[in-house]
Amino acid sequence: MTSIIPKENRVKELLNFGISEVFVRNIGNIPELKYRIEDVEGAYFYLPTILNYKILNGKRIVPIFDCGESFTVLIT
Template identity: 55%
Template sequence: MTNLIPKEKRIDELIRFGAPKLFLENIGNVTELEFRVEKTDGAYFYLPKILDYKIIRNQNIIPIFSCGESFYVFTFNKHTERIIHFELENDAIYTDYGNNWNVLLMDIMIQYFEDKIDNGIENNDFKRVGEKIEFHKAEKLFKLLDIPIEEYNTKYDQKEKWRIEIAKELEIL
């Protein structure tokens, strides 16, 4: 049976499964991540309507955060524990993080970098956002992302491969 963990138990349950407390406390409160890392109100509204999705069937579900019509949730049962990202109208997993909170935080920081790249972003600003979500590898991640645009575009063409290389370089995978 699929079970949505109640909102009032959400933070304690996520912490029990290794989620960084500061990250959870700051969801929806980090201006720089507005629209990317939002509160779970939408998840608690929509998830009860899609509990028959095969990707969450027979799982306990704890919403982590929302991003528009996309949800990041922690699912678990007797056999598995994992963080997944999926979209409301698609019964498919976009990203499966296993139970690696650091890779999830890395992806949030990469999205933040991509959002700001055209206007420029400073290492100190990037590091400060990392601190707000308890991602301790922000400074090193910034150095891996802050490369000449031609090199960035080449690596971006194989984004998933590059993402894995970055996670290994950060020693979080």
């Protein structure tokens, strides 16, 4: 089954995977990168609509950041 890691566990999952804490803690907080690296609201809204895609079957999805109308995720 495909699962999206809940928001409250997102940071822990990203840090455990080895993504830099400085990077994770500053997503959405750097004025120069506004609209390029934003918080993950869009991912949590959109991802549930595509969980039935075969390529995602059995994967765990952790949103990293939004970028306008697209987003970056970690899929394991």
